[in-house]
Amino acid sequence: MKTFCSVWLLLSLVELSPAPPVSQEPPLACTGAPGHAPQSETAEDMASTGDLEPTHYPARRAATVALHYLNTHHGSPFRVFGLQQVHKASAEDVAAGGRKYKLDFSVTDWASGSEGPALRCSADVLFPQAERHSGPEVQLHCEALQQLNRTAQEEHAFYQRYISPESAISARDIPDSYGNVSEEMQPFWRLARVAASFIMLRESSENTEFNMAQVASVTQQGSREEQLMLEFVVLLHDFPSQEIIQWKLLASWSPDRGVRVLQTEWQPRCPHATKPPN
């Protein structure tokens, strides 16, 4: 057994060494991909009016937008919602140009271990006319939101732990390549997703379907006005284009004030690419 362990250890060391040192990494792909997918496929446009098939992507994309909205308003280090399913959906053109979706869907709280109860929600999601490029507008109502398990205790404990001036949390790759998230990092992971939801909401269109793929890094900044200050670099994944888009953001949080996003900065994958026109 001991020999096995030593051999195993040796082997793992050998495997680690070929990884190139950070400074020697090859030039990153200069995708120049902006925060929102530029292509609009005409075939999709035709499909998105009248009653929609709930399992098809137009309904799901709109529901995802509503989900981002929900998370910006009700997400916390101990609460993050995921889409469970869309029950009903319809869409119609709107006088001012643009399209409005009506949705009936369910969400679950990803923070409550294995599949907590599903929450039923209804939402109106308005995608304004493309030329305007402002983010979608959402009106949302979820049943029993107030009846969710109170997380005040955990929030308070978490806040107390990290608000102290000595606290300087710093971590990378959450989850790591193998899907691991340490116990300690779970609340930061959720916080990042809530903060990322502000960006995902703002950047969404009928042609996008955003999700947070990973927290590339979290670095605690000095607390301000009794808020935890966290700088995140998050990786967003857009399902239609399959692109990974990087954003740096500065967020604040406290149990009282919730999550606020103070700064966001799109990160080009190529160091010299210019910021996309908005």
Next chain:
Amino acid sequence: MRVYLAVIALLAAVQCKELFNGDHVLKVHAESEDHIQILKELERDVNSGLDFWTHAVSTERPVEIRVPHSSLNAVKVFLKKNNIHFTVMINNVQELLVREREEMVHNAEMERKTKSLNFAAYHDLETIYKFMDTLVAKHSNLISKEKIGSTFENRTMYVLKFSTGGEKKPAIWIDAGIHAREWISHATAVWLADRIATDFEENRAPVPSILGHVDIFLMIVANPDGYVFTHRSPNTHYRFWRKSRSVTSNPKCPGVDLNRNWDAHFGEPGASNDPCAEDYHGPSVQSEIEVKNIADFIMSHGNFKSFMTLHSFMQVLMYPYGYSDTDAPDKTELHDVATQASQALKSWHGTVYKVGSIFHTIKPASGASVDWAYLHGIKYSFAFELRDTGKYGFLLPADQIVSTAKETWLALKYIMKYVCDNPY
């Protein structure tokens, strides 16, 4: 089994430096009470040097006797004189012992090796390739490894063939890992390979029956270059790599989306012509050697009845088309099969999959493998997007691998059984 146990006993004896060169084992058939008495007396004679492996009890059961080389002639003459029939069961015990021992050592080693592969973990390419070899060695009567070509960076592409023999049997194709970052697909395929073999060896329905009808071809890593790249570093640029690693017209943007490079409305809406895009379709149809290898293999085989590809994530089970919102001619049947398969999948752990065409469920996608297969006459073509729905996405924790594989297996079994029951 008795022989095996006896061999063990002999092996123990061998440790005591006894050798059995030239010793025979005779199978003796007593046909009367007289014969039985004679054999009983023979056994009682301790000086005979004869080693009765089984005893003379009745005429129903043969008696097995190890006869030392030096006594062989005398014993044969004695038996003949008494009209007792016998056959030679083993004509050189020592030789058999040596062979058996070698096999046991080999089997123990093989078992150790395959047991030591942790299915609840993600493995790199080298480990997966070694696993394939061990699996083939352990189940050489069922599985063979076929080389179907090389990748852009010159790695070998292998497919495992599960076959009970026969000429030109209809076949089922399953591939995983065409998109490098979708690690759960490779991990699931590794588990599947082992499971198909085990179910067959242990005669667990419906696998023996399925393999009676069809051969199964399982390609665990369809994009080896990409997969290796995702392991090079935890950095985003590596772990989230999707495409091949071929050189493109843009030196800063290598790689082609292997699932947009097939001859199925290639280049039409649903793929990008920008080399820097994640769904770049490549300069031309089948420009990617990885795609060409698979397509050529399947076409020259000529008798595939089902084509299934594993991806992640989104928890959907899809059928053609990806390139168009037109219903495929077999849409109703395919939708039914997919629905039943997703119900079977759900029965394991409650995981919910949605069902629909690629175009409607995910997005328009041109040059996709499932469309190619269908348009080339392979009716039962499906694409799986495995767990999850976005919480972990591509970074699915390893502790979900086995559960994911098990539920996927239920869906695959349903589809494979359906394919067997519905020949065309």
